[in-house]
Amino acid sequence: MTQLILFNVFNGLVVGAFYALMALGLSLILNLSGVINFAHGGFLALGAYLAYTLMPYTGFWGALVVAPVLTAVIGLAIERVLIRPLYGRDPLYSLLLTFGLAYVLEDGARFIWGAQSVPYPIPASLTTPLSTEFFFLTGYRLFMVALVAVAVLGLFFILNRTRLGIRIRAGTLDLETVSVLGVNVRVLRNLNFGLGIYLAGLAGVLAAGMLGLQPTIGTSLIMPSFVAIIVGGLGSLPGTLLGGLLIGVASGLTTVFLPSATEAVIYVMMGLVLLVRPRGLLGEEGRTQ
Amino acid sequence: MSGQDLLGKKLSRRTVIKAAAAAGALQLTGPFIISARGEQPVKIGLDNPLTGTYAAVGKNELIGCQLAIEQINAKGGIVGRPVELIVEDSTSGDAGTAVQKARKLIERDHVNFLLGNVNSALALAMADVSSEKKVLHVVPGGHTDAVTGATCHWNVFRICNTTQMEANAVTPSLIKNAGKKWYYITPDYAFGHTLQAGLEKACAKAGGTKLGADLTPLGTTDFSSYLIKAQAAKPDVIIFLTQGDDMVNALKQAVQFGLDKRFHLAGAQQELEPLEGLPPEARIGTWVFEWYWNQPNVPHVKEFVAAIKKKTGRVPTARTWFGFASTWSCALGANSAKSLEAVKIAKAMQGMKLPPEVALMPDTPYFRAGQNQLIPNLYVGHAQAKGPAGPDDLFHVDQVVKGPDIAGTLEESGCKMTWPA
Numbered sequence: 001m002t003q004l005i006l007f008n009v010f011n012g013l014v015v016g017a018f019y020a021l022m023a024l025g026l027s028l029i030l031n032l033s034g035v036i037n038f039a040h041g042g043f044l045a046l047g048a049y050l051a052y053t054l055m056p057y058t059g060f061w062g063a064l065v066v067a068p069v070l071t072a073v074i075g076l077a078i079e080r081v082l083i084r085p086l087y088g089r090d091p092l093y094s095l096l097l098t099f100g101l102a103y104v105l106e107d108g109a110r111f112i113w114g115a116q117s118v119p120y121p122i123p124a125s126l127t128t129p130l131s132t133e134f135f136f137l138t139g140y141r142l143f144m145v146a147l148v149a150v151a152v153l154g155l156f157f158i159l160n161r162t163r164l165g166i167r168i169r170a171g172t173l174d175l176e177t178v179s180v181l182g183v184n185v186r187v188l189r190n191l192n193f194g195l196g197i198y199l200a201g202l203a204g205v206l207a208a209g210m211l212g213l214q215p216t217i218g219t220s221l222i223m224p225s226f227v228a229i230i231v232g233g234l235g236s237l238p239g240t241l242l243g244g245l246l247i248g249v250a251s252g253l254t255t256v257f258l259p260s261a262t263e264a265v266i267y268v269m270m271g272l273v274l275l276v277r278p279r280g281l282l283g284e285e286g287r288t289q
Numbered sequence: 290m291s292g293q294d295l296l297g298k299k300l301s302r303r304t305v306i307k308a309a310a311a312a313g314a315l316q317l318t319g320p321f322i323i324s325a326r327g328e329q330p331v332k333i334g335l336d337n338p339l340t341g342t343y344a345a346v347g348k349n350e351l352i353g354c355q356l357a358i359e360q361i362n363a364k365g366g367i368v369g370r371p372v373e374l375i376v377e378d379s380t381s382g383d384a385g386t387a388v389q390k391a392r393k394l395i396e397r398d399h400v401n402f403l404l405g406n407v408n409s410a411l412a413l414a415m416a417d418v419s420s421e422k423k424v425l426h427v428v429p430g431g432h433t434d435a436v437t438g439a440t441c442h443w444n445v446f447r448i449c450n451t452t453q454m455e456a457n458a459v460t461p462s463l464i465k466n467a468g469k470k471w472y473y474i475t476p477d478y479a480f481g482h483t484l485q486a487g488l489e490k491a492c493a494k495a496g497g498t499k500l501g502a503d504l505t506p507l508g509t510t511d512f513s514s515y516l517i518k519a520q521a522a523k524p525d526v527i528i529f530l531t532q533g534d535d536m537v538n539a540l541k542q543a544v545q546f547g548l549d550k551r552f553h554l555a556g557a558q559q560e561l562e563p564l565e566g567l568p569p570e571a572r573i574g575t576w577v578f579e580w581y582w583n584q585p586n587v588p589h590v591k592e593f594v595a596a597i598k599k600k601t602g603r604v605p606t607a608r609t610w611f612g613f614a615s616t617w618s619c620a621l622g623a624n625s626a627k628s629l630e631a632v633k634i635a636k637a638m639q640g641m642k643l644p645p646e647v648a649l650m651p652d653t654p655y656f657r658a659g660q661n662q663l664i665p666n667l668y669v670g671h672a673q674a675k676g677p678a679g680p681d682d683l684f685h686v687d688q689v690v691k692g693p694d695i696a697g698t699l700e701e702s703g704c705k706m707t708w709p710a
Contacts, residue, residue: 135548136513211538212537216342259514
């Protein structure tokens with residue numbers, strides 16, 4: 001029994017790392033630009049399909065590098081053309097836009113690559129379990145967790161050590177002052193959006209190695225990511241990371257005792273957090289109106 | 290642009306929560322009409338998934354329907370009138386939407402026939418509507434027993450097998466190839482419940498036992514926690530009853546964990562769609578197919594495969610055949626009744642045999658009178674990474690099972706049909 005619980009905790013961490021990667025991108029965009037990016041799952045799918053398309057030419061490793069960057073470039077263009085004109089308006093406008101965009105991306109993928117799952121090969125060096133006793137520690141899963149950790153560290157490095165990151169953080173707190181100080185806010189928002197979409201693309205390339213690659217691959221991951229943001233606390237990136245890991249482990253543990261509640265448990269957690277600590281676990285006071 | 294314009298309004302936590310709630314309601318609707326020609330056409334309404342988990346299989350049923358419509362129109366239509374197909378997206382799992390679309394097809398479009406659904410639960414919900422409205426209804430690919438069992442209706446016919454028939458067909462091979470101790474990974478809705486119950490019954494009869502079972506919600510993406518539980522029970526075989534993309538996810542992850550080297554991974558119903566989506570090393574196990582495109586000695590199959598390949602560039606799957614046979618059954622029934630009245634057609638379809646160019650299998654399938662269930666051949670065999678007949682040959686048929694041998698009796702089906710006065 002303890003063994004079973006340990007297995008599920010580790011597995012929850014793997015899944016949670018995923019939710020966290022998605023949620024961090026969502027959170028970045030939400031914090032600076034006030035845009036709830038419903039199309040995030042669509043960008044995830046786009047990243048995965050781009051990798052699938054590139055793979056015959058670049059191999060897995062090449063696709064892993066190139067596909068998220070391509071996704072981010074598409075994200076930059078979409079922000080410039082579609083989302084930027086809506087910044088001055090009620091958040092509902094951008095919400096509706098990304099809501100529609102989610103459908104466009106999903107159906108676009110269905111149109112180009114088909115509704116059916118496509119086989120997505122991962123390198124043989126990653127497919128084998130490390131040992132028969134710890135069979136759940138496959139090379140790919142460990143690799144995924146490691147890469148997510150690197151991505152998160154990279155993100156926090158960018159946010160804390162680079163000029164762009166410091167501006168993003170400053171803009172999150174007070175965009176008006178940042179703008180008055182001579183920072184080009186439009187470029188800042190554009191790059192920030194691209195950074196968020198890069199994370200979605202990366203999550204897509206990784207997810208397709210573990211899940212089946214079909215147009216709806218992002219839809220099933222986006223809800224837990226929203227929950228991760230709410231549980232962790234709006235406005236707090238460490239909170240988002242914690243939220244993602246927590247709901248992953250919680251749903252993993254639930255599988256041991258009540259398998260049919262695996263999905264429900266994350267919403268129960270969200271409800272509890274909202275009741276007991278409405279600003280989220282690491283959320284800042286003052287953004288909880 | 291002023292500073293205020295640039296910054297816009299701040300979002301509140303409540304807005305985010307509301308938005309998250311809205312994301313849960315992501316559903317796509319959009320009717321579209323496939324063809325319309327001639328005056329007063331006979332209308333067939335297809336209410337089937339085009340989005341979600343079952344989008345791919347739903348699409349294949351649609352293609353089968355379209356080919357049948359073309360053939361029927363080329364051969365003089367239904368009671369001399371041209372036929373048109375009206376298509377609605379039922380979604381993959383929302384019974385409310387499926388029912389609403391069925392009502393729309395019947396009340397607004399006045400369809401003469403209703404087809405659907407891939408999802409058993411949705412098929413049952415649609416059958417309630419069609420029987421209330423007295424519209425002839427053919428279920429192409431929803432497998433749960435009740436459709437032609439406990440809740441059978443005089444107007445509801447079914448092409449695909451009952452879950453009990455699939456269980457009866459595959460169990461002897463599973464016991465022989467994989468062993469007697471079974472652990473089930475079962476999708477948590479009508480289809481999964483009855484398929485597991487059917488297998489438990491057939492397995493117990495053959496001397497096997499159930500070590501455990503987990504119900505997985507439809508659309509589950511991560512199966513690892515279920516797989517961890519299953520392997521801890523040390524079964525001979527892990528039985529996968531999930532379908533569609535859930536099947537792809539479950540098998541892919543099981544093979545990544547190396548479980549295929551420690552246990553048999555197998556199941557009952559398997560289809561070409563998930564096998565095509567799997568990496569080659571995960572195309573394994575003993576399964577039952579309900580129709581297979583590679584039947585070299587069966588008449589008309591080659592022509593059918595060629596016609597579908599011309600339309601889509603791919604070989605037909607069991608789903609394509611379900612759609613094809615469903616649509617043809619409507620035409621055959623109405624033409625033999627020489628009427629579009631549902632009761633007359635349903636009477637004409639009692640015991641009706643499918644001709645070889647529609648049947649596309651070795652024996653002659655027929656609708657069993659008093660139950661409205663098609664009794665066809667089933668194909669028991671194993672999945673293969675790559676077959677001799679090309680990249681689409683992902684299944685090897687070991688044995689063709691005769692429907693009457695595994696269908697049980699009419700009494701066992703639990704169907705007690707009452708006809709309108």
